[in-house]
Amino acid sequence: MNESLPVFPYRPAEPPRVVYRFDMKKPDGAEGVFSEGFQPAGGLFDIWRHAAWYSNPARLAPTIYSYCDGFVGTSSAPINSANSFLKWYMGNCRGGTLDALISSLGKRFQGMRSQAKLAENSILMKGASKKIADIQRAIESTKMIAPVGNNYRVSGWLYAIRTNQYFIGVRENTTRGRGKFVTDIADQIDLEGWLYPGPISGKAVCRAWLAFLQFADPKAPGAISSMVIDQRHQDHGGSTPDTVSPFKEGGWRGLIGYHAPMVDANKTKCLTPGSEGFNSLLQGETWDDERDSSGQPISDTHFPFGTPSDVETHTLSFAGTAEI
Structure with missing residues (x-):
């Protein structure tokens, strides 16, 4: 076992009943959010990288990890979910005029698509990227950036999602010893954020509002001055929290990385939790089965350190810091 990898069991915390996510995708239709839900780009689980690829305004383009990220980001604060989305797509693009901004965004999207293609065919993750369609949707959305008084406006949708016990609290996992x-990137992290390890089904999305993000200066579009939410919402009848555990055979194992390496010394294997390379490090380890309320094992689901309620009683970590 490699004792130097900064990888730990996730710390469980009780999530709020509802969290939020901003997206360009519409709620209705065959490919709408009410039908498809939210899909992660890939299957890697590194909380530092998840935050870093959109929170650092100095980055001209997201790192390749963002196209392999296994977390779906949400927040208990609607404005934070919108900020995260806008920062990822607009980054540090600048323009003295709206035309200059759109030109700058065009170059950014071109680079993003190239990165996504690299991830899609990368040895790091097989079939990692689902971001290409999202990037194309963002390109189309730039045509809708319009001046409104002294502001510029981007339209999208704010979604409410019913949570389950498997949502991971950013605050709980980036403070205390893990800080x-x-x-x-501490000043950029959304401490109200809640990450889900894998896809969120459409049935867990309970409401959608048309929302407009307004920024006052095309020289700094990543800084939202306000978010206007149309109260004429669309409800998704019969919505319920996801009941399927993300702990599946070949799936998530309850471990999160903190800037874990994307490649090993030979540059042939990814050592971030969720990758084939990392999972090979766990071969031969003994894991506890997840159990239902009657104490009977549930087939094909696994908690590597017991149930969420007793994760903290286990001290296994790859960084040799049991108190974290």
Whole structure:
């Protein structure tokens, strides 16, 4: 076992009943959110990388990890979910005029598509990227950026999602002993954020509002001045929290990384949790089965350190820091 990898069991916390996500995708239709839900780009689970690829305004383009990310990001604060979305797509694009901004965004999207293609065919993750369609949707959305008074406006949708016990609290997993792993991006992390390890089904999405993000200066479009929410919402009848555990055979194993390596020393294997390379490190380890309320094992689902309620009683970590 490699003792130097900054990888730990996730710390469980009780999520709020509802969390939010901003997206360009519409709620209705065969490919709408009410039908498809939210899909992660890939299957890697590194909380530092998840935050870093959109929170650092100095980055001209997201790192390749963003196209392999296994988390679906949400937040208990609607404005935070919108900020995260806008930062990822607009980054540090600048323009003295709206035309200049759209030109700058065009170059960014071109680079993003190239990165997505690399991830899609990368040895790091097989079939990692589902972001290409999202990027194309974002390109189309730039045509709808329009001046409104002294502001510029981007339209999209704010979604409410019913949570289950498997949502991972960003605050719980980036503070206390783990805070030292995120010091360089600590002021950018959404501490109201809740990450889901895998896809969120459409049935868990309970409501959608048309929303408009307004920014005052095309030189800094990533800074939202306000979010206007149309109260004429669309409800998704019969919505319920997801009941399927993300702990599946070949799926998530309850481990999250903190800037874990994307490649090993030979640059042939990814060592971030969720990758084939990382999972090979766990071969031969003994894991506890997840159990239902009657104490009977549930087939094909696994908690690597017991149930969420007793994860903290286990001390296994790859960084040799049992108190974290």
